[in-house]
Amino acid sequence: MNAVVDGKRVPNFLIRKLEKTKKNNIKDENLSDIIEKKGYLYLPNIIDTKKIETARNEVFKKLHEIKELNDPFHEGIFSGYSIRDHVYSDRGAFWKSISSSKSLREITNGAILENLMSKIFGKPAIGYDFIFLRAVAGGKFTHMHCDSGFFTRTTKQVLTCWIAFTEITIEKGPLFIVEGSHKFDDIKKEFLDFDVAIHKDKKATIDIHPVKFAEDRNTKLLTADFNPGDALIFGMHTIHGTFENHAKDKKIRLTCDIRFQPKSEPKDPRYFGLNPGGTTGAGYSELNSARPLNEDWHIR
Numbered sequence: 063m064n065a066v067v068d069g070k071r072v073p074n075f076l077i078r079k080l081e082k083t084k085k086n087n088i089k090d091e092n093l094s095d096i097i098e099k100k101g102y103l104y105l106p107n108i109i110d111t112k113k114i115e116t117a118r119n120e121v122f123k124k125l126h127e128i129k130e131l132n133d134p135f136h137e138g139i140f141s142g143y144s145i146r147d148h149v150y151s152d153r154g155a156f157w158k159s160i161s162s163s164k165s166l167r168e169i170t171n172g173a174i175l176e177n178l179m180s181k182i183f184g185k186p187a188i189g190y191d192f193i194f195l196r197a198v199a200g201g202k203f204t205h206m207h208c209d210s211g212f213f214t215r216t217t218k219q220v221l222t223c224w225i226a227f228t229e230i231t232i233e234k235g236p237l238f239i240v241e242g243s244h245k246f247d248d249i250k251k252e253f254l255d256f257d258v259a260i261h262k263d264k265k266a267t268i269d270i271h272p273v274k275f276a277e278d279r280n281t282k283l284l285t286a287d288f289n290p291g292d293a294l295i296f297g298m299h300t301i302h303g304t305f306e307n308h309a310k311d312k313k314i315r316l317t318c319d320i321r322f323q324p325k326s327e328p329k330d331p332r333y334f335g336l337n338p339g340g341t342t343g344a345g346y347s348e349l350n351s352a353r354p355l356n357e358d359w360h361i362r
C-alpha cells in the first residue's frame with residue numbers, strides 16, 4: 063500500500079510513524095510539554111467508537127440520500143455521482159446542517175475533548191463552533207500548510223484537533239505532520255503575521271511537493287493507520303497536509319477538525335456563534351466539503 067500526493071508516490075523511507083500518547087498516561091504526562099517538544103499529540107482511541115459510528119452513519123446517510131454513496135451507505139463507498147445541487151439550493155446551508163448534528167457535536171464540542179484541551183492549556187478551554195467536517199473522495203488531498211493564518215487573529219493560543227471517523231490507512235489519504243516543522247524558523251517567520259483572509263496575494267498552501275519538502279529539510283512525514291475515534295492535536299505552526307485518497311475500494315475518508323483556545327482569550331467572531339462566517343465570511347459554503355463529492359476542490 064502506497065502513500066501518494068498529487069498522483070506522485072511518496073517513498074517509504076520518507077514516512078515514519080507518529081508517536082502515540084497512551085490514554086492511560088494522559089493523566090500523568092505534561093501534555094503541553096509534549097506539544098512543545100514534538101509539535102503534536104497522537105491519541106489513538108480517545109473517542110468512543112460507538113459514538114463515532116453513530117455520528118458517521120448520520121453523515122453517510124445524508125450523503126447517500128444525495129446519491130454520493132452507494133448501498134449500503136454505512137460502508138461509505140463513493141458512487142462517483144451526485145444530485146446534491148438538485149436537492150439542495152444552498153450548499154452552505156446543507157453542509158451547516160450536516161455539521162450541526164447532535165451526535166457529531168457531542169464528539170467535537172463535547173466533554174472529552176474540552177476537558178483534554180483544558181488540561182493542555184492549564185485553564186478552561188472552548189472548542190470553536192465552526193468545524194471542518196471533511197468527506198474526501200478519491201483523487202483528493204489537502205496541500206501542506208500550517209493553521210496559523212486561519213485561526214490566530216485574536217489569540218495565538220490555539221490548537222487544532224483532527225479526528226478520524228473512518229479507518230484511514232495510507233491509501234485513504236491520512237493526515238501527515240512534517241517532523242520537527244513547528245521549529246522551522248523560516249516558516250514560522252513567513253507565516254507569523256499572515257492572515258489568509260486579509261493578505262489575499264499570498265496563499266496558506268506551501269506549494270512544494272511534500273516529497274521534495276521533506277527531502278530538502280532532511281526530515282520525515284509522520285502519519286499512522288488511523289482508526290475511528292483516534293485524534294491528533296497540533297499547534298498552529300506545525301506543518302501538515304494529507305496524502306491522497308487513492309483507495310481502490312472507493313471508500314471515502316471522513317474526518318473532522320476543530321480548534322480550541324482558552325475560554326479567557328478573545329474569540330474570533332468568525333468562528334463562534336450560531337451563524338459563524340468562517341475564514342472568508344461565506345459560512346459553511348466556503349468549505350471544500352460543501353462541494354458535491356464529485357467536484358474538484360479549491361486551494362487556499
Ligand SMILES: O=C(O)CCC(=O)C(=O)O
Pocket residue numbers: 196203204209222223224237302303304317319320
Ligand atoms: O483533513 C484534512 O484534509 C486537512 C486537515 C487540516 O488541515 C487540519 O486539521 O488542520
Ligand SMILES: [Fe+2]
Pocket residue numbers: 207208209302
Ligand atoms: Fe490544517
